[in-house]
Amino acid sequence: MTDLLTPRSLITKIVLCLAALVIVMFVCSLVGTQKISLSAVFAGPGDKPGQNTDYDIFVRVRIPRIILAALVGAALAASGVALQAILRNPLAEPYILGISSGAALGVMTAALAGVSWSFLGGSPMAGMAFLFAIGTVWLVWFTGHLAGGSTVTSLLLAGVVINAFFSAVIMLMTSLIDSEQLRSTIMWLMGSIGEKDFPTLLASAIFIIAGIAGLFTISQKLNVLAFGAGEAQSLGVNPRKITLVAFALASFITAVAVGLSGLVGFVGLVVPHSVRLIFGPDHRQLLPTSALLGAAFVVICDTIARTIISPAQLPVGVITAIIGGPVFLVLLSRYSKKVGTLR
Amino acid sequence: MSICIQVENLGFSYGPQAQILKNLSFEISAGTFLSIAGPNGAGKTTLLNLLSGLLKPASGSIEIDSKPINSYSVRRLAKKIAVVRQEFVPVFEFSAAQVVSMARTPYLGALAFETDADRKAVAEALEMTDTTRFADRPLGHLSGGERQQIFIARALAQQTPMLLLDEPTSFLDMKHQVGIYDLLKKMQIEKQKTIVSVTHDINLAAQYSDMILLLSADGSYDFGTTQEILTTERIERVFGVQTLSAQIGQTKFFFPLGKFTKSQSSPPGF
Numbered sequence: 324m325t326d327l328l329t330p331r332s333l334i335t336k337i338v339l340c341l342a343a344l345v346i347v348m349f350v351c352s353l354v355g356t357q358k359i360s361l362s363a364v365f366a367g368p369g370d371k372p373g374q375n376t377d378y379d380i381f382v383r384v385r386i387p388r389i390i391l392a393a394l395v396g397a398a399l400a401a402s403g404v405a406l407q408a409i410l411r412n413p414l415a416e417p418y419i420l421g422i423s424s425g426a427a428l429g430v431m432t433a434a435l436a437g438v439s440w441s442f443l444g445g446s447p448m449a450g451m452a453f454l455f456a457i458g459t460v461w462l463v464w465f466t467g468h469l470a471g472g473s474t475v476t477s478l479l480l481a482g483v484v485i486n487a488f489f490s491a492v493i494m495l496m497t498s499l500i501d502s503e504q505l506r507s508t509i510m511w512l513m514g515s516i517g518e519k520d521f522p523t524l525l526a527s528a529i530f531i532i533a534g535i536a537g538l539f540t541i542s543q544k545l546n547v548l549a550f551g552a553g554e555a556q557s558l559g560v561n562p563r564k565i566t567l568v569a570f571a572l573a574s575f576i577t578a579v580a581v582g583l584s585g586l587v588g589f590v591g592l593v594v595p596h597s598v599r600l601i602f603g604p605d606h607r608q609l610l611p612t613s614a615l616l617g618a619a620f621v622v623i624c625d626t627i628a629r630t631i632i633s634p635a636q637l638p639v640g641v642i643t644a645i646i647g648g649p650v651f652l653v654l655l656s657r658y659s660k661k662v663g664t665l666r
Numbered sequence: 667m668s669i670c671i672q673v674e675n676l677g678f679s680y681g682p683q684a685q686i687l688k689n690l691s692f693e694i695s696a697g698t699f700l701s702i703a704g705p706n707g708a709g710k711t712t713l714l715n716l717l718s719g720l721l722k723p724a725s726g727s728i729e730i731d732s733k734p735i736n737s738y739s740v741r742r743l744a745k746k747i748a749v750v751r752q753e754f755v756p757v758f759e760f761s762a763a764q765v766v767s768m769a770r771t772p773y774l775g776a777l778a779f780e781t782d783a784d785r786k787a788v789a790e791a792l793e794m795t796d797t798t799r800f801a802d803r804p805l806g807h808l809s810g811g812e813r814q815q816i817f818i819a820r821a822l823a824q825q826t827p828m829l830l831l832d833e834p835t836s837f838l839d840m841k842h843q844v845g846i847y848d849l850l851k852k853m854q855i856e857k858q859k860t861i862v863s864v865t866h867d868i869n870l871a872a873q874y875s876d877m878i879l880l881l882s883a884d885g886s887y888d889f890g891t892t893q894e895i896l897t898t899e900r901i902e903r904v905f906g907v908q909t910l911s912a913q914i915g916q917t918k919f920f921f922p923l924g925k926f927t928k929s930q931s932s933p934p935g936f
Contacts, residue, residue, distance in 0.1 A: 326761050543778035547768050550756050559744030559772030604758035
């Protein structure tokens with residue numbers, strides 16, 4: 324009986340993952356189209372604006388972008404962990420419940436309607452994505468409830484159906500959009516980590532960290548919920564309440580991530596699965612370690628995306644999808660029998 | 667002994683055309699071993715789910731330790747009643763020890779880490795069920811019998827005065843069936859636990875339980891001691907199967923007679 328989690332072992336694993344994230348962020352901040360010197364960066368900004376370009380690139384361009392990538396990765400990975408637990412399905416991730424198509428519909432609506440207001444200092448596209456993602460979550464929950472309560476199957480089916488419907492609406496809208504808007508919209512739909520200002524990053528970080536902390540407080544109950552609603556209730560956990568809280572928090576942090584970066588897929592699938600292989604399925608450690616390593620994963624993917632065809636850049640969603648697609652297929656073949664027999 | 671489960675005029679249906687239980691009333695004292703038996707669809711599992719608070723009665727009432735079951739919070743009820751449902755494999759690869767440790771959920775504090783007392787309860791439950799040797803193995807890597815032992819260990823680690831079990835031996839071989847019923851009887855005798863077990867096996871019920879609730883498909887029921895309730899006539903009425911009975915020691919055993927069994931052509935030796 325050696326594998327029961329202790330606070331000490333949890334802290335050790337969190338510190339290790341945090342150290343890995345800091346190293347990844349530091350190394351990736353030095354990599355880019357423009358080579359920069361670390362000594363020049365540490366020399367400071369200089370007396371005049373633009374005097375030390377290495378410093379400016381490092382501090383004003385790369386660091387905000389890397390922080391943004393880390394926030395998006397942490398949010399999507401943590402959201403994946405929570406959704407997989409409440410749906411008892413290792414294939415579930417933020418996108419399977421229709422959040423992606425909801426956000427995409429928001430972007431297309433903004434592009435077509437010429438909305439000019441912004442959210443968190445971001446573009447109208449990001450703001451609309453956020454609103455539509457939240458709306459989609461509510462719609463999935465409401466439809467799933469109508470279809471048969473908040474059961475695993477009804478929520479998944481509701482997500483699939485709403486995804487299909489929104490995708491059809493998006494295709495209709497794409498045929499109406501002008502070519503200038505089309506390219507930026509498509510890039511956004513494929514997931515792109517751009518530069519954001521520090522107030523935007525700070526506000527996003529507060530939202531995402533608070534959401535992950537909220538999920539952590541129910542992480543032991545997620546362990547129990549992974550055995551089903553009846554089992555959870557017999558063990559003193561109100562399954563409906565925990566499902567609702569987990570679903571709301573996971574959707575919230577996903578929506579913040581989507582609002583920041585567009586549709587970065589597969590992070591919520593690849594990262595929790597990999598972390599489960601390393602540390603095991605206990606959600607008390609799976610959640611924080613997945614968030615930290617998810618952050619590192621998206622930072623690495625974004626670094627590849629902005630350097631692999633330099634000076635041009637790929638959307639980071641392309642890189643995560645290239646990695647995530649095969650992982651999804653492996654998981655599908657491994658878990659389909661188990662998931663199919665779940666009560 | 668005080669009354670620990672009291673059911674009065676209980677009714678439940680899954681819809682207007684699917685009345686499962688009608689005006690069911692019975693009570694058992696603390697420390698009783700009750701078996702619930704009956705044909706498929708008679709409402710055995712439904713009754714277990716009502717007794718565990720998972721379903722709400724359509725009519726009538728259930729009292730646990732003289733308080734209505736709906737007056738208990740989910741957490742408080744989990745400190746009174748542990749439930750073992752038919753075994754299944756969870757999709758995530760929790761180890762056997764992790765599964766047993768989940769029994770401590772109702773007792774965990776805000777940080778949700780097991781204390782030394784929780785670890786002791788888990789170790790004892792593993793010891794009692796003779797499962798310590800595979801405690802570190804993933805649940806999915808164990809046999810059906812071993813998994814069921816782990817779920818029983820989890821129920822024991824929950825340290826509740828009552829255990830509800832839904833066909834705990836349905837997929838197990840003879841050795842594991844007897845092993846699990848021996849363990850339950852031991853819990854009843856040594857720990858004074860109240861055991862309520864749904865079973866299809868009349869002979870296991872006859873051997874191990876003090877009381878039996880025989881549910882019929884038409885909603886009627888028989889409740890009493892195993893000696894008074896289990897008769898060949900009543901079994902034929904409830905299950906629609908003729909049986910032969912034989913008294914061995916203090917237990918009466920029942921042998922079903924099919925139309926084409928050897929026993930129909932050559933009389934049994936009892």
